[in-house]
Amino acid sequence: xxxxxxxxxxxxxxxxxxxxxxxxxxxxxxxxxxxxxxxxxxxxxxxxxxxxxxxxxxxxxxxxxxxxxxxxxxxxxxxxxxxxxxxxxxxxxxxxxxxxxxxxxxxxxxxxxxxxxxxxxxxxxxxxxxxxxxxxxxxxxxxxxxxxxxxxxxxx
Numbered sequence: 687x688x689x690x691x692x693x694x695x696x697x698x699x700x701x702x703x704x705x706x707x708x709x710x711x712x713x714x715x716x717x718x719x720x721x722x723x724x725x726x727x728x729x730x731x732x733x734x735x736x737x738x739x740x741x742x743x744x745x746x747x748x749x750x751x752x753x754x755x756x757x758x759x760x761x762x763x764x765x766x767x768x769x770x771x772x773x774x775x776x777x778x779x780x781x782x783x784x785x786x787x788x789x790x791x792x793x794x795x796x797x798x799x800x801x802x803x804x805x806x807x808x809x810x811x812x813x814x815x816x817x818x819x820x821x822x823x824x825x826x827x828x829x830x831x832x833x834x835x836x837x838x839x840x841x842x
Contacts, residue, residue: 687699687700688793690792690793690796690797690798691796691797691798691799692723692792692795692796692797693723693724693832694717694718694721694722694723694832695715695716695717695718695721695723695769696715696716696718697713697714697715697716697781697792697796698713698714698715698716699711699712699713699789699792699793700712700713700714702786702789702790703786703787703789703790706786708785708786709784709785709786710782710783710784710785710786711781711782711783711784711786711787711788711789712780712781712782713780713781713782713783713788713789713792714738714778714779714780714781715735715769715778715779715780715781716776716777716778717740717742717769717770717771717776717777717778717779718771718776719771719773719774719775719776720771720772720773720774721770721771722768722769722770722771722772722832722833723768723769723770723832724768724828724829724830724831724832724833724834725745725766725767725768725828725829725830725834725835725836726766726767726768726826726827726828726829727764727765727766727767727826727827727829728761728763728764728783728787728788728824728825728826729763729764729825729826729827730763730785730787730824730825731763731783731784731785731786731787731788731824731825732760732761732762732763732783732784733760733761733767733781733782733783733788734758734759734760734761734781734782734783734784735753735758735759735761735769735779735780735781736757736758736779736780736781736782737753737754737755737756737757737758737777737778737779738755738778738779738780739755739776739777739778739779740754740755740771740775740776740777740778741753741754741755741771741772741773741775741777742769742770742771742777742779743769743770743771743772744759744761744767744768744769744770745767745768745770745835745836746759746761746765746766746767746836747765747766747767747836753779766829766836767836768834768835768836787824787825787826788824788826790823790824791821791824791826
């Protein structure tokens, strides 16, 4: 198992293409209180989140969904989304990405060092240096800086 900080959450890769034949990735995510991913979308795989503890808020396309322990939500391929642990409590969940690709992005762009408040310069630097090749291969797109929402979700 490998673990990385990636723009807020701490992600542990439980299974990836090497153990699933490329069918899926299984990732455990720890979301510190107040953490929020940047808006992004996966163009070649779907992402399903299942909450193990706490509460996650997901902006997906034009929807805003609040999930609590035991609930799950599917983010279809190509859908802009943000995942956040709003409030003062952390959240923990499982992420299933199918087919396998998300773990490759985490490995390529994650860091062993926690970044409390990623600024735009750091965000751009990390994303450009670490992810341009891998994001093109797997079809991931960051749509804005951390702390913003997908434009479609802000209209809802």
